[in-house]
Structures are given as C-alpha cells and as structure tokens.
Amino acid sequence: MRFTERGIVLADAEFRIFSYLPNPRVWKSLITADLCGVQVDVIGDKPARLSQWLWDYEARLLPPEMRGEESVYARTGRRGFSGTLYKTDAFLRAQPFGTVPCAFGPSGHVGLFESNSILRAVARAGSKTLNLYGDDIYSASRIDGFLDANLVFAREVQVYLLSIEDLSSGAHERMVSAYEFYLSGIESALGHGQWISGDTMSIADISFVCDFAQCLRDRFFDAQLQSQGFSAVSSQCRIDYPRAVQHMLTLCETPAFKSHMGDYLDAFKTAE
Ligand SMILES: N[C@@H](CCC(=O)N[C@@H](CS)C(=O)NCC(=O)O)C(=O)O
Structure with missing residues (x-):
C-alpha cells in the first residue's frame, strides 16, 4: 500500500x-x-x-x-x-x-x-496500452525465442564479467562463442526489418538492448583482459554487428530507454 x-x-x-x-x-x-x-x-x-x-x-x-x-x-x-x-x-x-x-x-x-x-x-x-508481446501465438512465441536466446547469452555474460579479472581460456572461449551466436542472430534479424521480431517494437528489442549494453562493460577491463592474453569480446562489435549496435544506440536515445539507462553507454558512444 x-x-x-x-x-x-x-x-x-x-x-x-x-x-x-x-x-x-x-x-x-x-x-x-x-x-x-x-x-x-x-x-x-x-x-x-x-x-x-x-x-x-x-x-x-x-x-x-x-x-x-x-x-x-x-x-x-x-x-x-x-x-x-x-x-x-x-x-x-x-x-x-x-x-x-x-x-x-x-x-x-x-x-x-x-x-x-x-x-x-x-x-x-500493459498490452492494452501498447502491445509489445506479439499479436498472436506465432509472433509471441517468436519473441519468446529471442528472449530465450538472450538468456543464454546473458548467462554467459554474467559468468564472464564476474570472473573477468581471472579468466580461464575455456571461459573466454565460451563467451566468444555465445556472443557470436547471439549477435549474429540479432544482426541477421535486423537485416530484414527495423525490429528484431516482427514489424513493431517488442520486448525482444528491450531485452537485447539491456543485456548487450551490459556486455559492453567488458571494455572497461581491457587492460586486465590483455594482461591475461585476451581481448574484450565486444571490441569489434561496430564492425562485426553494425545493425545490432545501431539498433541499440537508436533505442537508447528514445525517452523510455534514456530515462533508465542514463549515461550508461556514454563511454561506448565516445569510444572509437
Ligand atoms: N538470469 C537471471 C540472473 C539473476 C541472477 O543470477 N542474480 C544474482 C545476482 S547477479 C543473484 O541474485 N544471486 C543471489 C545469490 O547469490 O544467492 C535474471 O536475468 O534475472
């Protein structure tokens, strides 16, 4: 109350x-x-x-x-x-x-x-005000597919970021593989339209932005990663996944995203 x-x-x-x-x-x-x-x-x-x-x-x-x-x-x-x-x-x-x-x-x-x-x-x-979760069982389940893929990716990001100062090569390889799998799927989806799933914004876009933005934190640990013989998995993301990066940056400029994410991506935006 x-x-x-x-x-x-x-x-x-x-x-x-x-x-x-x-x-x-x-x-x-x-x-x-x-x-x-x-x-x-x-x-x-x-x-x-x-x-x-x-x-x-x-x-x-x-x-x-x-x-x-x-x-x-x-x-x-x-x-x-x-x-x-x-x-x-x-x-x-x-x-x-x-x-x-x-x-x-x-x-x-x-x-x-x-x-x-x-x-x-x-x-x-909130679906009566704005439906972000598909119009029918097929579109909703397609969104679920993106959310499931996102969870697998986000779990690897969690393990990676938590152990980033003492990373095994196995852990780094797992992260690289999960990153490439998820980002290439998102890049491919965005090659067919403005949104990740279907013709309008959905929670697949929202979930992607938040977890990808978190993954980009690995850049802050570049020195520690390099001293262990690794590089940040996201270091080439602008080149490898330009549509995905642009999608995240575009959404982050909109009021609903900006009011919660604030300056979270500022360092990424100003970096090369
Ligand atoms: N995949 C979960 C991750 C949640 C999670 O692992 N939370 C951790 C903190 S990052 C936690 O609450 N740990 C509680 C504990 O250690 O007992 C989600 O997206 O909500």
Whole structure:
C-alpha cells in the first residue's frame, strides 16, 4: 500500500521489484512499464549493500545486530554474491532460485523471477496500452525465442564479467562463442526489418538492448583482459554487428530507454 504526500491511499502497484540498483536486468521491466503505462515499484540498494538487506516481499535493511552466520535468515550467496545474504523462508518460497531481480504481484504471494519473465509479465499487464508481446501465438512465441536466446547469452555474460579479472581460456572461449551466436542472430534479424521480431517494437528489442549494453562493460577491463592474453569480446562489435549496435544506440536515445539507462553507454558512444 502506498500513500501520496497528503496521505491518500493509492492502489498497490501492479508489480514490486527488489534488486541491487542500478541493474540493466531491472531496466528491461522499467522501460516496458513506461512504454505501456504499467505501475512498478522498485526497492533496492547498491550492489555491495544488498548483503545488509533482508530479502523479502517487504525487503528492508536488516539491523546490524540481526546479521551474522547465526541469523535465522542467513544463506550463502551462490551467484554474483559471495558470503552471507539474508533471505526469509517466504522469500525463498516465492523465489525458489533466490535471485534478484525478483518481482511480486500485489499480494506478495506470487513471485516472479528471471528478468525476461518479469519483463514478459509487465508487457502482458500493459498490452492494452501498447502491445509489445506479439499479436498472436506465432509472433509471441517468436519473441519468446529471442528472449530465450538472450538468456543464454546473458548467462554467459554474467559468468564472464564476474570472473573477468581471472579468466580461464575455456571461459573466454565460451563467451566468444555465445556472443557470436547471439549477435549474429540479432544482426541477421535486423537485416530484414527495423525490429528484431516482427514489424513493431517488442520486448525482444528491450531485452537485447539491456543485456548487450551490459556486455559492453567488458571494455572497461581491457587492460586486465590483455594482461591475461585476451581481448574484450565486444571490441569489434561496430564492425562485426553494425545493425545490432545501431539498433541499440537508436533505442537508447528514445525517452523510455534514456530515462533508465542514463549515461550508461556514454563511454561506448565516445569510444572509437
Ligand atoms: N538470469 C537471471 C540472473 C539473476 C541472477 O543470477 N542474480 C544474482 C545476482 S547477479 C543473484 O541474485 N544471486 C543471489 C545469490 O547469490 O544467492 C535474471 O536475468 O534475472
């Protein structure tokens, strides 16, 4: 339940998202929510501070005296977090993989997980205002195909970025292969029209922009990569995948994308 400044009770938002912030995986849903007029509440904190929070529908900072290995909420971080996190049993019932971003419906009982599925839910909720999820079962399933390919790519990006300062050649090869597979598919799709799937913008475009933009962070680690004998996988993207890069840059200039992504791509835009 939320209140205006004058104490008027507003209806619950259609979705509540909890995550570390900023997070490109959250932007997927927020951009979609803006485009479709869906109300999404976001709760979160800087990545390093999320280990001080109680992960729950009513997520909140956990007082220091309630933290520690002995806490009833203590869990070991498994992906992207090392050390102890604090998650309620109710949270883990709603969020079986225990990851963020996570979302909840208004009651808090139904948990949504995986950023692409949270994105789908927001798009479904806003489809009467703007349909971003296909006109029929075929076009929706084609969009699903792009989202599935995107998840495989994004998972490799996650592993790659988390281990980028101490990368094995196997890990680098996996990233190169996932990058080439996904980007060449997107490049090919954009060779037949303005949008990734079908004749209009869809959540396949939104998901692509957010995860590709995150992948481009590898350029910040160029020196570390070179010292290990590797180069950033995205270093030649403008040459290898010009349509994909242009598509991302064009969308990032539009208000809904810009208001969430801010200056995230500025370094990329000014680089050669
Ligand atoms: N594919 C997932 C990735 C989610 C994910 O792996 N989140 C990590 C942080 S990057 C997490 O919440 N880890 C919790 C833990 O380590 O217990 C998505 O797109 O939502």
